[in-house]
Each structure stands twice: as C-alpha cells, then as structure tokens.
Amino acid sequence: MLLNTYNRFDVEFVKGENATLWDKEGNEYIDFTSGIGVVSVGHGNIRLSNAICDQARHIIHISNLYRIPPQEKLAEILVEKSKIKGGVFFCNSGAEANETALKIARKYGEINGEVKRYKVITLENSFHGRTISTLKATGQPKFHQYFGPFPDGFVYAKNIKDIYDKIDEKTVAVMIELIQGEGGVNPFDKEEVQELINELKKRDILLIVDEVQTGIYRTGEFLASNLYEITPDIVTLAKGLGGGVPIGAVITSLVDVLKPGDHGSTFGGNYLSTRAAIEVIKILDEYYKSGMLKETIEYFENKLLEIEKEFSNLFDNVTGYGLMRALKAKNSKIRDEVVKKAFEKRVLVLKAGSDKVRFLPPLTITKEEIDEGFDRLKAAVNNIEFEGA
Numbered sequence: 001m002l003l004n005t006y007n008r009f010d011v012e013f014v015k016g017e018n019a020t021l022w023d024k025e026g027n028e029y030i031d032f033t034s035g036i037g038v039v040s041v042g043h044g045n046i047r048l049s050n051a052i053c054d055q056a057r058h059i060i061h062i063s064n065l066y067r068i069p070p071q072e073k074l075a076e077i078l079v080e081k082s083k084i085k086g087g088v089f090f091c092n093s094g095a096e097a098n099e100t101a102l103k104i105a106r107k108y109g110e111i112n113g114e115v116k117r118y119k120v121i122t123l124e125n126s127f128h129g130r131t132i133s134t135l136k137a138t139g140q141p142k143f144h145q146y147f148g149p150f151p152d153g154f155v156y157a158k159n160i161k162d163i164y165d166k167i168d169e170k171t172v173a174v175m176i177e178l179i180q181g182e183g184g185v186n187p188f189d190k191e192e193v194q195e196l197i198n199e200l201k202k203r204d205i206l207l208i209v210d211e212v213q214t215g216i217y218r219t220g221e222f223l224a225s226n227l228y229e230i231t232p233d234i235v236t237l238a239k240g241l242g243g244g245v246p247i248g249a250v251i252t253s254l255v256d257v258l259k260p261g262d263h264g265s266t267f268g269g270n271y272l273s274t275r276a277a278i279e280v281i282k283i284l285d286e287y288y289k290s291g292m293l294k295e296t297i298e299y300f301e302n303k304l305l306e307i308e309k310e311f312s313n314l315f316d317n318v319t320g321y322g323l324m325r326a327l328k329a330k331n332s333k334i335r336d337e338v339v340k341k342a343f344e345k346r347v348l349v350l351k352a353g354s355d356k357v358r359f360l361p362p363l364t365i366t367k368e369e370i371d372e373g374f375d376r377l378k379a380a381v382n383n384i385e386f387e388g389a
C-alpha cells in the first residue's frame with residue numbers, strides 16, 4: 001500500500017498525447033495541469049521519447065565521478081539562455097535545487113566578510129519544497145506545524161517592500177519566486193523586483209530566484225527572470241526542465257563557492273535526465289522562436305478572460321503570465337467545486353492558494369485542445385450554484 005500523503009482522484013491514465021489523456025475505460029480528458037508544470041512538451045512527445053530511448057540504449061547512468069558530456073552541454077545551454085555568466089549544479093528536484101542554493105548562500109556568508117552571515121529572507125505565501133530546510137524556507141505557517149526543530153536563520157517578509165525592513169547584519173540572501181505558484185499565482189511588480197535586486201547588490205546580499213515552476217518558458221520567456229529583466233545571483237529550476245524526467249538545476253554566477261566534497265548528488269545530472277532536458281529545451285526553443293508559444297499564450301489568455309466575464313458571479317479576475325495562470329474564485333468553496341466539476345467534465349485543473357483555480361497546460365497545447373478544454377470547463381462551471389462571496 002501507499003502512504004497516505006495525497007488525496008488522489010480515482011482515475012487511472014493509460015495513454016497521453018500532448019494535452020489529451022485517456023483513462024483505462026477509454027474516457028478522454030483535457031490536461032490543463034501537465035503534471036503540475038512538468039510535462040512541458042506534452043504527453044507522448046515523439047522527439048523527447050526518441051531522445052530518451054536512444055540514450056537508454058547507450059548509457060543511462062555513470063556517476064559524477066566521471067565526465068558526462070550531455071550534462072556539460074546542458075550546463076552551457078542553461079548559462080547561455082539564462083544570461084547568468086557562471087556554472088550549473090544538477091540534482092533531481094525543486095527542493096534539492098533550493099537546498100543547493102541555500103548551501104551556496106550559507107557558505108558564501110561564511111567565507112565573505114567579517115561576521116558570519118547566514119540569514120535568508122523569504123516571503124509569506126511562498127513555496128520552496130518539502131525537505132526540512134525548504135519547508136522552513138516556505139513562508140506559510142501551515143507547513144511548520146510538525147517536523148521541528150527546523151534549521152535556524154529563515155526570516156519572513158510580507159511582500160517585496162517589507163524585505164528591506166527584515167535585513168540585518170546577518171542577512172546573506174533573499175529567496176523569492178517572481179510569480180508565487182502554490183501560493184496562488186501571484187506575480188510581483190517588475191519595478192519593485194528590479195529595485196530590490198539593485199539594493200541587494202549594493203549590500204552584498206544574494207538574490208536567489210526560485211524558478212522551479214516559472215522556469216523553462218512557462219511565463220513565455222525562458223526564465224521569469226528574463227521577463228522581469230533581472231540577473232539573479234542564483235536561479236533554481238526543476239519542474240518543466242526534463243519534460244517529466246526528474247531533474248533539478250541551480251544556475252549561479254558564484255562559481256568559486258562550492259569545492260569538491262562540499263555538495264553532490266548520486267543521480268543528479270545523469271546521462272538520461274540531461275539528454276532529455278537538452279531535447280526539451282530544443283523543442284521549446286523552436287516553439288518560442290517561431291512565435292507559436294506567444295500565439296498559444298494569447299489564445300489561452302483570451303479564453304480565460306472570456307470565462308471570467310461570462311461567470312463574473314463566480315470569478316474575480318485572472319492572474320499570472322504566459323501559461324502559468326489562475327482564475328480567482330469568489331471563495332474557496334466555489335473554487336473547490338470548480339475543480340471537482342471540471343474533473344467530472346473531464347478537464348484537469350489545479351488548485352493554488354486559498355481561492356484560485358490554477359492552469360499549467362503543456363506549453364505545446366493546441367488550439368483545438370484549448371477549445372475543447374474550455375468548452376468542458378464552461379459546462380462544469382454552468383452547473384455551479386452561486387453561494388455568495
């Protein structure tokens with residue numbers, strides 16, 4: 001049996017094609033979740049599966065004791081596309097990428113300056129992972145209920161402007177999402193973020209941007225940092241990077257902080273996952289350059305705005321960028337109903353925050369799939385009785 005860590009929908013998917021899924025009984029679903037922003041190039045992608053199969057026939061895994069050419073190539077691609085002049089560390093998940101970022105920041109604070117600096121400021125409503133320290137980094141009290149004692153040194157700010165008030169002589173880094181994902185698809189103001197990074201640079205405080213959800217074209221640009229026109233000291237990636245093959249990455253300009261023995265990962269950056277990620281980026285790069293991604297984003301956005309207008313008794317607004325979007329419901333009860341009824345009409349959507357319906361479709365979703373998904377969503381929403389805000 002499985003441990004009871006998820007309230008699962010009782011459905012068994014057996015086949016997928018781009019943003020369309022089929023269950024065991026042959027029912028067809030439209031997938032607006034892409035496995036929580038993971039299946040960025042869609043289900044059953046031929047180019048990705050060919051790359052994975054080809055790699056598996058040769059070498060799946062060696063170890064980081066030896067050179068791994070696709071890992072080196074992927075690192076070059078990430079450095080070039082992120083515009084962060086530096087290096088990359090590979091791991092297997094978002095939480096691990098954030099752990100790595102925290103270790104780099106902690107060591108940086110230990111070896112630079114007179115006093116040892118170790119405090120990391122994070123934001124309320126954030127989400128940074130499920131390990132003991134990334135749980136503590138997550139600025140939501142409900143995540144700190146059990147599992148203590150936690151590592152020291154995390155300080156929470158209410159919003160970007162409040163960060164300045166939380167800085168003291170022990171502060172070494174600030175870690176933020178540019179668009180909070182789990183917290184409710186809440187984007188921060190571009191100018192405020194640009195001001196923040198300038199101020200932090202003056203004070204030799206590092207900016208870590210958690211792009212585990214926003215990275216790899218999710219917002220319409222390669223990184224949300226590119227959209228915000230900032231160059232953070234450290235960026236973490238995971239979800240969409242491997243198209244479903246587990247991989248995490250940390251890109252940083254701080255190439256001299258970690259030395260052999262300071263950090264490592266058995267699986268991190270192996271032949272299979274890095275080969276997959278190279279193919280994912282290749283596919284999405286073409287999609288971006290051809291203008292298709294932009295077109296898809298606009299099409300999806302218009303559909304969301306349409307539904308928001310048509311059902312203004314249920315929804316307040318649309319938030320997010322690119323294909324990381326949410327419909328804000330009038331209350332959490334309505335939101336929960338929408339997600340449940342959508343599933344009954346066979347369109348998969350996610351929850352975020354307290355009252356948001358979240359959309360993270362595959363970036364390669366077609367117009368036909370978008371049309372079909374929204375037709376079903378409308379049918380689902382039509383069945384909901386308005387219970388008052």
Ligand SMILES: *Cc1c(COP(=O)(O)O)cnc(C)c1O
Pocket residue numbers: 092093094095096098127128129130177181182210211212213238239
């Ligand atoms: C999903 C997520 C994580 C955690 O990633 P895992 O791969 O589940 O460890 C961390 N940060 C953000 C912003 C996320 O969306």
